[in-house]
Amino acid sequence: MPSAAGPLKTTALTRLFRDMGARMVDFAGWELPVQFSSVLEEHQAVRTAAGLFDVSHMGEVEVRGRAALEVVQKLTSNDVSRLGPGQAQYTALTTDKGTFVDDIIVYRRDEDDFLLVVNASNTDKDFAWIASQARGQVEVINASARYAQLALQGPRARAILQTLVQVPLAPIRSFHFIETAVGGTKCIVARTGYTGEDGFEIYAPPGDAPDLFSALVREGSPHGLLPCGLGARDTLRLEARLLLYGNDLDETTTVLEAGLDSIVKLGKGPFIGSEALTREKERGPLRRLMGFEMIDAGIPRHGYPIRVEGAETGAVTSGTFGPTVKKSIGLAYFPSRAAGVGTRFSVGIRGRDAQAVIVPTPFYRRAH
Amino acid sequence: MSKGNGIYPEDLKYTKEHEWLAVNGGVGTVGITHYAQSELGDIVYVELPAAGSPVVAGEEFGTVESVKAVSEIFAPVSGEVLEVNTALATSPETINKDPYGDGWLLKLKLADSKELDALMTAAEYRKYIEEEAN
Numbered sequence: 001m002p003s004a005a006g007p008l009k010t011t012a013l014t015r016l017f018r019d020m021g022a023r024m025v026d027f028a029g030w031e032l033p034v035q036f037s038s039v040l041e042e043h044q045a046v047r048t049a050a051g052l053f054d055v056s057h058m059g060e061v062e063v064r065g066r067a068a069l070e071v072v073q074k075l076t077s078n079d080v081s082r083l084g085p086g087q088a089q090y091t092a093l094t095t096d097k098g099t100f101v102d103d104i105i106v107y108r109r110d111e112d113d114f115l116l117v118v119n120a121s122n123t124d125k126d127f128a129w130i131a132s133q134a135r136g137q138v139e140v141i142n143a144s145a146r147y148a149q150l151a152l153q154g155p156r157a158r159a160i161l162q163t164l165v166q167v168p169l170a171p172i173r174s175f176h177f178i179e180t181a182v183g184g185t186k187c188i189v190a191r192t193g194y195t196g197e198d199g200f201e202i203y204a205p206p207g208d209a210p211d212l213f214s215a216l217v218r219e220g221s222p223h224g225l226l227p228c229g230l231g232a233r234d235t236l237r238l239e240a241r242l243l244l245y246g247n248d249l250d251e252t253t254t255v256l257e258a259g260l261d262s263i264v265k266l267g268k269g270p271f272i273g274s275e276a277l278t279r280e281k282e283r284g285p286l287r288r289l290m291g292f293e294m295i296d297a298g299i300p301r302h303g304y305p306i307r308v309e310g311a312e313t314g315a316v317t318s319g320t321f322g323p324t325v326k327k328s329i330g331l332a333y334f335p336s337r338a339a340g341v342g343t344r345f346s347v348g349i350r351g352r353d354a355q356a357v358i359v360p361t362p363f364y365r366r367a368h
Numbered sequence: 369m370s371k372g373n374g375i376y377p378e379d380l381k382y383t384k385e386h387e388w389l390a391v392n393g394g395v396g397t398v399g400i401t402h403y404a405q406s407e408l409g410d411i412v413y414v415e416l417p418a419a420g421s422p423v424v425a426g427e428e429f430g431t432v433e434s435v436k437a438v439s440e441i442f443a444p445v446s447g448e449v450l451e452v453n454t455a456l457a458t459s460p461e462t463i464n465k466d467p468y469g470d471g472w473l474l475k476l477k478l479a480d481s482k483e484l485d486a487l488m489t490a491a492e493y494r495k496y497i498e499e500e501a502n
Contacts, residue, residue: 039435039436301438
């Protein structure tokens with residue numbers, strides 16, 4: 001179905017997915033598979049074997065040149081100077097209020113060469129923002145059309161990918177990457193992901209993506225790999241408390257409110273939003289993003305009201321039935337005074353007040 | 369497709385909201401159709417009224433939720449709930465596996481058999497689905 005903005009954008013894999021009979025949906029203006037077989041089976045495959053996702057809709061912005069480090073340091077809350085070439089980091093593109101322009105991953109490919117991977121729905125906004133803040137000898141390129149991205153996730157991911165890669169993958173640690181051939185195609189192979197499992201994200205030229213996807217399905221099937229859609233991606237990331245821009249984060253939520261203190265490096269020197277975040281750190285955030293589970297029956301959904309002691313304090317930002325934890329779980333912002341683990345509150349589920357409790361997160365943590 | 373295949377059983381009545389009704393004497397059994405469960409995907413939660421509750425034709429009486437979506441269920445006819453399928457509380461996926469059998473939702477004591485005339489036959493429902501798909 002066409003969105004208000006015109007026909008849906010497609011990835012290099014859309015045609016293959018239609019042929020495979022995947023159920024396609026409109027996600028942020030992109031035609032993407034929500035499921036291939038069943039969300040629960042795909043979720044389970046990633047937790048126990050492997051799953052393969054097309055995430056080519058993600059945006060890629062290249063920042064290169066002698067001033068690149070300085071520019072990325074100014075734009076983001078984490079400390080990029082800690083990265084050597086071949087290392088990556090989760091970080092926030094911050095506003096001067098300390099809120100999120102976006103949450104992104106920065107890959108340092110060389111001393112002066114950074115790749116910023118941004119959320120699909122924010123690509124144009126982020127590129128314009130980054131370009132507007134660039135000073136000195138630096139080149140900012142929206143390279144999104146030059147990268148397809150496949151996410152191979154799950155405990156069998158390494159064994160499967162190894163069949164198509166010459167160099168050993170075992171030494172690549174989490175949030176590290178190499179540039180190497182995968183099935184004959186030069187790719188960036190990063191040990192990153194959005195599922196709470198071990199796995200890799202593979203950046204490939206779009207023209208080679210269908211063959212690469214098919215090769216990974218062929219090599220992975222004997223291991224139990226399933227092609228996976230956005231449905232499983234969402235349940236997997238939420239169990240692992242990985243946040244979703246537009247639901248859990250946006251330009252009204254600060255990095256500290258989101259509980260991402262570990263990506264706020266106030267000691268690295270000034271960056272956009274550092275003054276606001278310094279003040280917020282001193283007085284403490286006014287509200288906090290916390291995980292909860294339902295006590296009463298029902299599934300919390302995005303937008304359902306949250307009531308603490310009878311007063312509405314916010315809304316569910318993300319919620320689902322967690323297939324691995326086998327509980328109804330969610331995230332929401334709570335006033336700091338009522339944000340402690342163990343706090344009971346209610347979620348308005350279609351006119352009914354259902355009891356829930358704040359719990360420690362992540363909801364799911366892999367054993368190995 | 370053959371007559372009376374597993375997707376549109378001949379002996380059932382159907383609604384536009386994709387519920388089915390099997391009538392046996394004055395008792396009707398209600399469920400959601402194969403098409404409805406297939407569109408919803410993996411069902412993980414069901415909310416049903418208690419036995420003894422009244423339901424009114426065309427009005428919402430419960431919800432079925434998949435991982436991604438919430439879907440209201442509407443009463444095909446009016447009546448009083450005699451029995452609910454309590455096994456669904458722990459095995460809601462039964463609705464996906466056997467929507468016309470073990471995945472039934474509830475049994476009703478029919479209030480007015482004339483209401484049955486408003487429901488679709490299998491052939492009419494099948495035509496309705498095929499038109500909706502186009």
